[in-house]
Amino acid sequence: MAKDTYSQTISPKQFGQVIGMSESSLKRWVDSGHLHVTRTVGGHRRISIKEALRFIRSRSLKVRDSSPLRMTVNTESFSTDDCNSLFMHYLKKGMAEEARQLIFNEFIKGATLAELGDGLFKTSLEIISLEGNSANNILIEHRATQICIQIINSLHELIVEEKTLFQAVGGAISGDVYALPSMLVAAVLKENHGAAINLGPNTPLDVFREASVRLEQSKKPDLVWISISELKNPRELSEELSRFAHECDEDQIELIIGGRAAGKLTLDHKTSLTLHASLNSISKQLIAFKK
Numbered sequence: 001m002a003k004d005t006y007s008q009t010i011s012p013k014q015f016g017q018v019i020g021m022s023e024s025s026l027k028r029w030v031d032s033g034h035l036h037v038t039r040t041v042g043g044h045r046r047i048s049i050k051e052a053l054r055f056i057r058s059r060s061l062k063v064r065d066s067s068p069l070r071m072t073v074n075t076e077s078f079s080t081d082d083c084n085s086l087f088m089h090y091l092k093k094g095m096a097e098e099a100r101q102l103i104f105n106e107f108i109k110g111a112t113l114a115e116l117g118d119g120l121f122k123t124s125l126e127i128i129s130l131e132g133n134s135a136n137n138i139l140i141e142h143r144a145t146q147i148c149i150q151i152i153n154s155l156h157e158l159i160v161e162e163k164t165l166f167q168a169v170g171g172a173i174s175g176d177v178y179a180l181p182s183m184l185v186a187a188v189l190k191e192n193h194g195a196a197i198n199l200g201p202n203t204p205l206d207v208f209r210e211a212s213v214r215l216e217q218s219k220k221p222d223l224v225w226i227s228i229s230e231l232k233n234p235r236e237l238s239e240e241l242s243r244f245a246h247e248c249d250e251d252q253i254e255l256i257i258g259g260r261a262a263g264k265l266t267l268d269h270k271t272s273l274t275l276h277a278s279l280n281s282i283s284k285q286l287i288a289f290k291k
Contacts, residue, residue, distance in 0.1 A: 005049060005070065005071065006048065006049050006050035006053070006157055006158065007048055007049070007050065008048070008049050008070070009038065009046035009047060009048050009049070010046070010047055010049065010052065010068050010069065011044070011045070011046060011047070012026045012027070012030075012037070012045050012047065014068035015047050015052055015068070017064070017065050017068055018052065018056075018063060018064065018065055018066060018068050018069060019056065019061045019062070019063065019064060020062070020064035020065075029055075030045070034055070035047070035051070035055050036051050037051075049069055049070070049071075050157075050158065050160070051160075052069065053069075053073075053108055053158060054158075054160045056073075056075070056108060057107070057108050057109070057110055060109070060110055061075070062075050063075045063108075072101060073104075073105065073108055074101075074105045075105065075108060075109050077109075080119070083102065083106065083120060084119075084120060084123050084124065086102055087099060087102055087103070087120045087124050088123075088124040088127060088128065090102065090147075091124055091125075091128060091140075091143075091144035091147055091148070092128065092140055092144065094140075094143050094144075094147070096147045096150065099147050099148075099151065100147075100150070100151050100154060102120075103116060103120065103151050103155070104154070104155075104158075106120070107155060107158065112188075112191065112283065113155065113159075113184070113187045113188050113191045113279070114188045114191075114278075114279035114280045114282065114283040115279075115280065117184040117187075117188065117279040118278050118279050118280050121148055121180075121184065124144070125141075125144060125145065125148065125180075128140060128141050128144050129141055145179075145180055148180055149179065149180060149183060152180075152183050152184060152187055155187060156187060156190065159187070159190050159191050161190070161193075162193070163193055164193060164194070164195045165192075165193040165194065166193070166194045166195070166221075166222040166223055167194070167195050167221040167222050167223070168186075168189050168194045168195065168196045168197070168221050168222065168223040168224070168225065169196070169197045169199065169208075169211045169212060169221045169223075169224055169225075170182060170185060170186070170196070170197075170198065170199065170208075170223075170224055170225030170226060170227070170256070171198055171199030171200050171201065171203040171207075171208070171225075171226070171227065172200070172201040172202065172203060172226075172227040172228070172229065172259075173203060173205065173226055173227070173228050173237070174202055174203060174204040174205065175202065175230060175231075175232060176201055176202060176227065176228060176229050176230045176231075176259075177201050177202055177230070178201055178227070178229040178230065179200060179201045181227040181229055181258075181259055182198055182199075182200065182201065182225075182227040183198060184279055185198075185225050185227060185256075185258070185279065185282065186198040188279050188282055188283055188286075189223075189225070189286065191283075192283060192286040192287070194223070194286070197211070197221075199211065205240055205241070205244055208224060208226065208244065209244065209247070211224075212224050212248065212251075212253055213244075213247045213248060213250075213251050213253065217251075220251060220253060221253060222253065222254060223253065223254040223255075223256065224248060224253055224254070224255050224256070225255075225256040225257070225258070225282075226241070226255070226256070226257045226258075226259075227258060227259045228257065228258070228259035228260075228261045228262045228265070229259045229260050229261055230261060231261035231264050231265075234264040234265060234266070235266070237265065238265045238266045238267055241257065241265065241267055242267050242268040245267060245268065245270045245272070245273040246268070246270060248270070248272055248273070249270040249271060249272045249273070252272065253272060254272050254274075255270070255272055255273045255274070256274055256276060256282060256285070257273070257274070257275050257276070258275065258276035258277065258278075258279075258281075258282060262275055262276070262277070263275070263277065
């Protein structure tokens with residue numbers, strides 16, 4: 001889907017057709033500030049497709065006719081098992097558009113990025129990764145990962161940035177070549193009103209320092225996240241991260257560490273340091289952090 005699709009607009013009448021509502025009902029939502037519109041030079045109201053999707057999602061509305069949106073939107077309910085089976089099937093077969101559409105529909109129905117990451121993405125990719133090391137299985141796993149990365153990038157376009165509450169920077173630690181976990185964290189931060197800079201995989205700890213504690217005070221982020229999916233020397237990294245956590249603590253920078261290998265670490269206790277086993281756990285901390 002082209003990036004400019006979401007910036008295109010429809011009329012209130014067309015949006016009423018999408019959700020099965022009258023124009024008078026839409027006008028009340030506009031007048032109350034719940035639905036944002038723009039006006040043409042001639043004074044006619046227009047609704048961006050991105051705003052229409054945001055409104056549908058925020059109100060858990062059913063889509064009656066998606067044709068005015070110029071895209072397919074299906075808000076019918078499916079069981080968790082059915083979604084998992086379908087998504088894994090699409091990933092295994094390399095059906096990128098079908099996989100994107102499924103995630104898109106779940107997002108519009110109200111699933112958070114943390115829920116999608118801990119659920120559909122994690123479940124499917126973990127099962128695929130356990131299916132052996134043959135050339136074909138490696139191909140399937142790598143292709144599935146790339147499809148997921150593309151989907152996350154497309155979801156970034158749907159996140160409405162109403163306000164920025166905090167600045168964040170992060171990535172995967174040196175030796176960790178996995179890009180997807182850190183991308184998911186960045187997306188969850190953005191959904192929770194954070195401006196997130198993702199440094200990507202295989203990032204040396206000194207680079208995290210350059211992007212945080214070594215900056216001028218006014219440019220320092222509020223939060224640093226470190227993703228750890230692969231860990232070769234837990235003791236050595238624990239010592240290095242404990243030192244970095246101390247530096248972050250002194251600068252009142254929140255340090256979030258997560259990933260499937262993070263549980264192997266033994267870290268000094270710091271007020272600003274938290275370890276997480278899931279994206280939902282990070283999301284819950286961000287709710288408290290924003291307050």
